[in-house]
Amino acid sequence: MNTAYIDNQEFEIKDGETILSFIRRYKEKDLVPTLCDAPNLDPFGSCRVCSVEVALEKDGPVKTLASCHTPVSAGQHIYTNSPTVKALRKNIIELVLTDHPLDCLTCEVNGNCELQTVAAQVGIRDVRYPEGENHLQREKDLTHPYMTSDLSKCINCYRCVRACDEVQGEFVLSMAGRGFDSHIIKGLDQSFMDSDCVSCGACSQACPTSAISDVFQSKAIQATEKTRTVCTYCGVGCNLEIATTNGEILSIQAPFDAEVNQGHTCLKGRFAFKFYDHPERLDSPMIKRNGDFEKVSWDEAYDYIISKFQYYKEEFGPDSLAGISSSRCTNEENYLMQKFFRAVIQTNNIDGCARVCHSPTALGMQRTFGTGAATNSIEDLKHTNCIMVIGANPTDAHPVTGAKLKQFAM
Missing domain, CATH: 3.30.70.20 (Alpha-Beta Plaits)
Structure with a gap:
């Protein structure tokens, strides 16, 4: 088991992790402030606010390093809040503030500004530079x-x-x-x-x-x-x-x-x-009477739907009714929709809007993979050497997946 030390406390390290991620696995996030670090971005090291002191042995000579992109290694002694580190962080923020408008009270992100938060963390009360x-x-x-x-x-x-x-x-x-x-x-x-x-x-x-x-x-x-x-x-x-x-x-x-x-x-x-x-969005059920739509309560709307369903089912049989579900609904909602028509109405006349454009794709996947849905997660895409896109434009139709495809190709 490989270990390193955070302020003289021993913890297990993981292969490939940075000093910052190692510290944040065991300590509170605010222990080491950052400005250029973000959870979904690669380490960069432009602000240096995350600097810590690192020694190869206890009480050994120390080196000041940016923790966000420096790999942690076994046996390191990491000091997160030494006087030298505190002074360095404060000086960095002071320099940033010399070229930053001090209009916090009227700024749109007042109270939710990372620079403001870090300035408070490092103890900024005034800026010494002219x-x-x-x-x-x-x-x-x-x-x-x-x-x-x-x-x-x-x-x-x-x-x-x-x-x-x-x-x-x-x-x-x-x-x-x-x-x-x-x-x-x-x-x-x-x-x-x-x-x-x-x-x-x-x-x-x-x-x-x-x-x-x-x-x-x-x-x-x-x-x-x-x-x-x-x-x-x-x-x-x-x-x-x-x-x-x-x-x-x-x-x-x-x-x-x-x-x-x-x-x-x-x-x-x-x-x-x-x-x-939007003011024109329908916010209550409506029933058409004498050529005009009238707002009604949900109870009245449900009673009206039930009476119509019962009438057509008794008069013309259950197959006179059909349901069309939406691909914008959740899987659970679509399941309940088909269950209602098959078990309550007693008809198999249930369809979804996605079938019109996706039925050939779903059939091909069903015959090839045994299911008409995806067999892998989006993250699995980065583990392949070849991505074949046929009849689709993911950057327009599924932008986040399209962006991931571009990321994996870069």
């Missing part, structure tokens, strides 16, 4: 229907660039310039609107400040309730976290611990929710 050249006058980009950017608040952590590259595979965002002149650009140094942005929102969710955000200000939402659910736009099954207040959807984010989408979703899953609260 005012100098800065980038505080950069113009906001409000051209895009969903995305916004205020790069005066950018801390050059590269998280947005890496999310666009590693998660969505679009490579829309990049870094231009060198040293003090380094800055994020979209496309060929264009506006968000003129770039090839597909509006997945991965960059907005990745940004630790409000340098890149969305029009719903999702990171600023102080919702009274957050609900975990599954997106119904396509069959990928992305997990979503819905922020609501009084039943009204305020924003949607993709949870990092979701097995299917791992902190990613598409334009529809993240932003296409305004229909839910």
